[in-house]
Amino acid sequence: MRHKYYEPAMVSGRSTGGKIPLGLKRKGLRIVVTGGAGFVGSHLVDRLISRGDSVIVVDNFFTGRKENVMHHFKNPRFEMIRHDVVEPLLLEVDQIYHLACPASPVHYKHNPVKTIKTNVVGTLNMLGLAKRVGARFLLTSTSEVYGDPLQHPQVETYWGNVNPIGNSFLHAPFAPFFLYFFFFFFLVC
Numbered sequence: 001m002r003h004k005y006y007e008p009a010m011v012s013g014r015s016t017g018g019k020i021p022l023g024l025k026r027k028g029l030r031i032v033v034t035g036g037a038g039f040v041g042s043h044l045v046d047r048l049i050s051r052g053d054s055v056i057v058v059d060n061f062f063t064g065r066k067e068n069v070m071h072h073f074k075n076p077r078f079e080m081i082r083h084d085v086v087e088p089l090l091l092e093v094d095q096i097y098h099l100a101c102p103a104s105p106v107h108y109k110h111n112p113v114k115t116i117k118t119n120v121v122g123t124l125n126m127l128g129l130a131k132r133v134g135a136r137f138l139l140t141s142t143s144e145v146y147g148d149p150l151q152h153p154q155v156e157t158y159w160g161n162v163n164p165i166g167n168s169f170l171h172a173p174f175a176p177f178f179l180y181f182f183f184f185f186f187l188v189c
């Protein structure tokens, strides 16, 4: 059965002065989750779908699996795109959760150049999309940005102890660059 969509201002034929009347649910958001077939992403997708949002998962299945999200396949608010974030993508969305990146050492060391491209080019592509459609953006990172920490737990003023020629450099220290991306993209570009 098809559902009618009522403009909040015209519910019951009366003007509601722009306010959403009690009893009407808020309209769900359109959200893209990159890396949504992975460990963290698939749980995030469950949560977003259960609160009423529409979710598009973008994943190249390098470490993620369809099985992690296939229980949503019949849900009309769920879509899945096999896509590598290193390539640009245009979608109309309200929010972007950018999780696409191999997270475990065995995976991010498998092809170091590809990992760097995913981190740098992939994040630039998603930031470009966010800017183009005016979407809010969330980027996940890892505690490895602190290197082998000399302090635990790490407070915001702690600058870390990173070995720039160590293995985790592939994956971890890009987080500070992402912060520069944010500022350059939204303030300068």
Ligand SMILES: NC(=O)c1ccc[n+]([C@@H]2O[C@H](COP(=O)([O-])OP(=O)(O)OC[C@H]3O[C@@H](n4cnc5c(N)ncnc54)[C@H](O)[C@@H]3O)[C@@H](O)[C@H]2O)c1
Pocket: 034, 035, 036, 037, 038, 039, 040, 041, 058, 059, 060, 061, 062, 063, 064, 065, 083, 084, 085, 086, 099, 100, 101, 102, 103, 104, 118, 122, 140, 141, 142, 143
């Ligand atoms: N798992 C944790 O405990 C943990 C803790 C802190 C931070 N994080 C961060 O959360 C994010 C996700 O971690 P996870 O544990 O879910 O990892 P994961 O490997 O399970 O998921 C990553 C997902 O990204 C996809 N992916 C990788 N490269 C891609 C590309 N180029 N294009 C499209 N999709 C791509 C993979 O196929 C996978 O589905 C990572 O940034 C990680 O650093 C994870």
